[in-house]
Amino acid sequence: MTKAIKNIIFDLGGVLLKIDAQRTIRAFGELGLPELIKPGGWGYNHPVFLDMEAGKLSEHEFRDGIRRLLPRAASDQDIDQAWCAMILDYFPERIELVRKLALTHRVYLFSNTNAIHVRHFHQLFQKTFAHSLSDLFVKDYYSNEMGIRKPAVESFEYVLNDAGLKGEETLFVDDSNENVESAKKTGMSTIWLTPDSDLLSFF
Incomplete structure (x- = not known):
């Protein structure tokens, strides 16, 4: 990582x-729920999921939207449990890396997510590390609060402008090549973290 990177x-x-x-x-x-899978099989390609991540739906509206796709009744708890089933646990060595980098750089978080997941992964972090996830960062940005999702170039511009950062002084790390390619358009340096990549080795 070059000395030019400050964020x-x-x-x-x-x-x-x-x-x-x-x-x-x-x-x-x-x-x-029928298979409404996006190309590549990562997640769902349906407005109810995409709109939830863009903050266009409340939790109640999201659950009702899911229920309309289901052939039988499902409780709020059923839907929330299914929706959060993808969330496992944190990479402890990567959390420690963020702590160390925060001593020398301004560190931020930017995630495509939704209110139900935000609540779940914040509780998980607090339970695991006994402090808030937000404490790791200067600021954490969530698509549902911003009203715009990656890979829209405007989403990266929003973060840079809100945080007062220069693209050429900023490194962006993501596991989606599509997001990385969009981030490059703002002048940011990038790391595309593939399943075979060792994040620590980049630093």
Whole structure:
């Protein structure tokens, strides 16, 4: 990492937090949800999921939207459990890396997520590390609060402008190549973290 980099923006799922989207896909399948899978099989390609991540739906509206896709009744708890099934646990060595980098850089979080997941992974972090996830970062950014999702270039511009950062002084780390390619358009340096990559080795 060059001396020109003063700021680092991390994605969450697949980077700092272990996720397995197939667990949620299977859980919704057990509730009777048809397969509405995005190309590549990572997640769902349906407005109810995409709009939830863009903050266009309340939790109640999201659950009702899911219920309309199901062939039988499902409780709020059933839906929340299926939706959060993908969230596993944190990479402890990567959390420690973020702590160390925060001593020398301004560190941020930017995640495509939703209110139900935010509550779940914050509780998980607090339970695991006995302090708030937000304490790791200068600021954490969530698509549902911003009203815009990655990979829209405007989402990266929002973060840079809100945080007062220069693209050429900022490194963005994500496990989605599509997100990384969009981030490059703002002038940021990037790391595309593949399943075979060792995040610590980049630093």
